[in-house]
Amino acid sequence: MNLNLRNAIIHNVSGNNQQQLEDTIVDAIHRGEEKMLPGLGVLFEVIWQHADEQEKQMMLQTLEDGLNKTQ
Template sequence: MDLNLRKAILSNISDNDQTQLQATIVDAVNGEEKMLPGLGVLFELIWTQSSEEEKQEMLDALEQGVKQATSS
């Protein structure tokens, strides 16, 4: 069976508005494990639409977040 998870996730969220997309993000961040692949696809969309400057800002924020999470 050929399952393309990325396409399935995009299909499931294709009609979502900002409120629904935010709910998906919040659910994943709050520990809803089944939402994590969707969060990855959403991040991929953000990353591919971002300028180099925006990507650097995201990397800086991510690095800070990792440092804070691992120092606790």
């Protein structure tokens, strides 16, 4: 991913409150547009970078469980 895109995405949501961030995430998921995926990826990257090991394990478990349910 182009670093400029990553920075632009972070800049666009910096300063947003929790409700605005949730609205951004929900909107991206509901639209289901491929062009929204990089933005969600950048948001996940920020979450991952600031999570402790327990939170990372919880996210991985949630991801694994969710993927198993889609099969």
